[in-house]
Amino acid sequence: MAVPMISHPMGGRAVEEWIAKHPDQRVPDKIRDRIFLRAKGKCYVTGRRLMPGEWDLDHIKRLADGGEHRESNLAPIWRERHREKTAEENSDAAKADRIRRKHNGTWPKSKSPLRGGGFRKTRDA
DSSP states (O other): OOOOEEEOTTSSSEEEOOBOSSTTOOOOHHHHHHHHHHTTTBOTTTOOBOOTTSEEEEESSOGGGTOOSBGGGEEEEEHHHHHHHHHHHHHHHHHHHHHHHHHHTOSOOOSSOOOOOOOOSSOOO
């Protein structure tokens, strides 16, 4: 299999794309710089100009949804927006999981079901 090549953000020759060996591998500083330059120093979600220390790297397609831990799937994001985006994605994934489990019948039944008074035994006429 051929190694993917990407163009260098500063122009010039093409370079090999960085691909992590495992999902927990830290992105090297050299690659972080290359990703930041490729994005022209802007948040890929908000378009905001990023200052040092206020940005993170984000997986464009999250790993839980089949995204890969590689350079082409990473982009700089404003740290405040990153927290919001991650919370939204986790909430959406949890809801989809609940719906799927309820549909499959694997969602646990309530240990304390709601109790009601039921119907009256006789009607007042």
